[in-house]
Amino acid sequence: MNQAPAGETTSLQTALEAMTMIIQRKVFAESKDEIAVILFGTADTDNPLANGESYENITILQPLSIADFDLLNLIQNEIQPSNISADYLDALVVGIDHLVNATQGKKGFGFKRLILMSDLGGEFGDDEVDTIIQGIKATGTELNVIGPSLDDGEDENDSEKPGPSTMSNGQRKERTAQQRTGEAMLRHILQEVEGECYSFSEALPALSYFQSRQIKQTAWKCQLEITSGIRIPICSYAKLKDFKLKQSWKRVYAKDPSEEVGTLRTYHMKDEEETEIDKEDMIEGHRYGNTLVPMSEDDKANMKYKAEKCFKILGFTKPENVKRHHYLGDGSSCVVADKGDEAAAVALSSLIQALYETNMVAIVRRVYSAASGPKLGCLIPHIKADYECFIYVELPFMEDVRQFTFGSLPVTKENTSTANNKFAPSEKQLGVIDKLITTMDLCPLPEDDDDEDEEDNATEYLKSKLTFNPHFQKLYQCLQHRALNPDEPLAELSPLVANYLKPPQEVLTKCEEHIESLKKVFKLEVVKKKEEKTGENQFKESDEGDAGKAKKPRLDDDLEGGMADITRTKVTEVGTVTPVEDFVAFINQKDEDKFEEASRQMQKRIEQIVVDSFGAQFYPKAMDCLKALRSNSVKKSEPELFNAFMKKFKEMLITKGRRDFWELVMTENQGLISKMESEDSTVSKEEAKLFISEEVEKEEEDVKQEEGDDADDLLDMV
Known part of the structure; x- marks a missing residue:
């Protein structure tokens, strides 16, 4: 295994890399699995079966124990190549014996597995093949082989005929007669014990990714209450949940990992001496104006909303009423009937089938426990060939919903305002974008429309269960590198992980044609x-x-x-001498957006000029300012600032007795900015007309009526 052409990786190096990857997975998944490492072909012999004649040159490097960084370090630094050959079948016997003896009396082992890594080029004896097969079956051990591909040989019995053998780098080399014989023997053993075989080229990519920690499912049991008299015992299991990285390594003393690291927190007053006080002498306080209101734990407990554990249906609705963007929480759950309760299973199945057939979902109130608050959720019927259940998703309350109104983008020139007409895409541009989006679909439907189960036949790229989080992969890689090489800089991101940040190659190939069309129709x-x-x-x-x-x-x-x-120097304020010029220069500054500030100052100048005017002396100047403010509000897509100002400005003119200036505003048609002028406005054309005509006349009549009443009161007093 230590022989390879110049510049190529040897089988021994590939096997060590595969061993390292297996142990890495166990370490970062925080697995309780125990691993032993047995070497065959060593200069020394260290195993309990060796008797001077049999089982020689086989060493138990690491007895069965939980994987850790020490084992990784041992594999990388302690395993050295040698020119000594050993029997891999003897090594299997030593492995079975060690598994049986090391697990004897221990509980909690779900299964046992032997993983043999070899190119099968060494000599072996077949006198104990039947004993090995019986031992593997009797102990319930699973056998896996990582080495040359056993599927390349055309004839199992033709052991003298050389054939290709797959190497770790994907290239093929000619098998020796010894390898052909060893592969035939191993193929027979795998067939008898129903084992699996993987080539190095298959195993390395599959082992290159770190797996997340596996968590045992725990059921949340409750009763699904439909009415006070109908309750169905159910169990809820987490279906999808946000994975939180367990950072047990955050508080570790690097110089001595066995030393426990603790925290010490003290409390001090804000005085010159920083007097230390005990935590028991403190109480939580909240400000109410300038007063600090103390709040004890008892007060908080009495004020806290109390609810009992429940899972109650509030009503039913159509699925389209539950918007996708209303889904809350960090995951979803599967709701099934309580295990072993046949009556509950029948009742829940009836409810699932009824909602599925009527295309309805259930809105429920869920309280996890008496210590938690109530949640609003949705039960969606989910039916498959081999099971059925409800999918529970959390929904927001009314106070949790945020309503944001955004202006629609121009789609065609017919429904686009004159200001945005030049941004409207053509039909050809829309067609190219539509084709590109269709081609980039990561879950395309099968070409055969007659398939009953399209979901199973669809080719889905980046499946969540097969795609690893690049953030966690990089973090694990850095932790491993720092543990094994504390003085070296961190390694670059693995190319296998980096590929997850790129679109699938098949999708890129399909998109090339549409991207070229995109460059032609959208000229940059x-x-x-x-x-x-x-x-x-x-x-x-x-x-x-x-x-x-x-x-x-x-x-x-x-x-x-x-x-x-x-x-001209840089304008920072709208003055009274040349307000229009100052305003235009202020809003046209390129370094930052100053429109809101400039608009506020311009509004103040307009009010000041109108109020300070002797009669109608300064009205033309004020009207020029108002026109400049209105036109630039339309140009800068800020109509709401101008409309809010005009509503206040109208009230000010009526109150101050400046009816003549308002008539000038009506004559010049400088009222509210409607949707016809700017799509960002919320004022319709009819509302804009009503604002400068009917409402003003009514308000003026009210003001005249109030003035008349005041005059009558004065006459009565005289």
């Missing part, structure tokens, strides 16, 4: 950032053309450039 252009015009770059010397000649700046009178921008 490089947009150069417009250089800010300042005095420095307006008058700097030209790098091209005649040396010493400066570029002649274009002097415009608009706000986009020219001397006005050159001499």
Whole structure:
């Protein structure tokens, strides 16, 4: 096993790598499985069956024990190659003997397994084959072989005919006559004991991933209450749950892992001496204004909502009323009838079938225990060929639902406003995107529509049960590397794990055609950032053309450039002298979005100009400011800021007696921004018209009526 062409991995190195991966899986899964390592072909002999003639050159490197980092370190550093050959059948006998003796008197072992790793190139004796087969069957041991592929030989009895043998790197080398004989013998043993054989090329990828900790299922038992007189005993098992990494290694003293690490917490007052106090002398307090209200444990217990353990159906509804985005919790559960209760099984099956046939789901109230609060959930009927159950998913209460309203994206030019018309995609663009999405489906339906069970025949990529979490894989890899190589830097991410972060190759191949079409229908252009015009770059010397000649700046009178921008400093406030120019410069700053602040300042300036105006003297200036604020609110897609201001501004004008300016607003049609002008607005066209006409007239009549009543009161007093 220590022989290989130059530049290729030997079978011994591959076997050691496979052993390391198996032990890694047990360590990080925190498994209670016990592992023993037996070497054959060693210079020394260390096993209880050796008698000087038989079972020589076989060593028990590690007796049966729970896997740990010490065993990993032992495999990597203590196993050295040798030129001595040993009988792998003798090694199997030593392994069976050690399994029987090491597990004798111990409880809790579910099964026993022997894993043989060899290229089967050594000599062996077949005189104890029947004894080995009987021993494996009698002890209930499972036999697995990792080595050359046993399926490549054309004729089992043709042991002299050389054939190909699969190596760990996927290449093939010619079998020797000894290997052919050994494979034939091992194939016979595996057939008798119903064992499994894996080639190195098959085993290494399968063992490359760390497995999560396996948790034994525990049932939550309760009674499904339909009415006060109908109760069905049920059991609930976790079907899908968020995996929490058990970080028992977080509190470990690196220099002495056997030393226990504890925590010590003390409490001190906020005074100069930092006086230490006992925890028993403290009480929890909550602020109510400036007052601190003490809250003892008894107070909290009395105020806590108390509920009894229950699982009660509140009603039934259609599945479409339970939205997918309403699912809460960290997983789902399977609800089945209580084990051994036939009456409960019949009753629950009837309910499942009835809801399935009527296309309904049940809304339930669930209280896990008296110490927990009530939860709202949904029971979804789930029927398969060999079982049926309810799938329980937690739902939100009314207070848990957050309503967010987002403007719809433009789909066609017919339902798009004029402002967003240029962003509407064409039919050809929509068709290309639709084909790309269909091709990228990770669970395509089978081509044969006559299949009764489409789910079983569908080719699903990235199945959750076959896909490992890259975060955990990288973490386990780093922990293992740091434990075995404390002074070396952390290794790069394993290529096998890195492939999980990429789309499946078959999907990428199917998408190539549509991606090329995507590039044609969506033409991308490089947009150069417009250089800010300042005095420095307006008058700097030209790098091209005649040396010493400066570029002649274009002097415009608009706000986009020219001397006005050159001499202007950065605007931070909307002033009273040139409010419109200040506002436009403020919102056009490129470094950050200042529209909300600029809009607030502009609103204040409009109110100030109108109130301070002597008669209608400053009304034109205020109207220019209002027009600038309104037009830029539409342009910047911020209509709600302007609409909220106009509602307050209208009330202020009526209160201050500025009815003449409001008539000017009506004449210039500067009312609320409706949906026709901006899709981000929530005001309809009819509401905008009503705002500047009928409502104002009514409010004005109320104000005149109040003024008339005040005048009558004054006359009565005189």
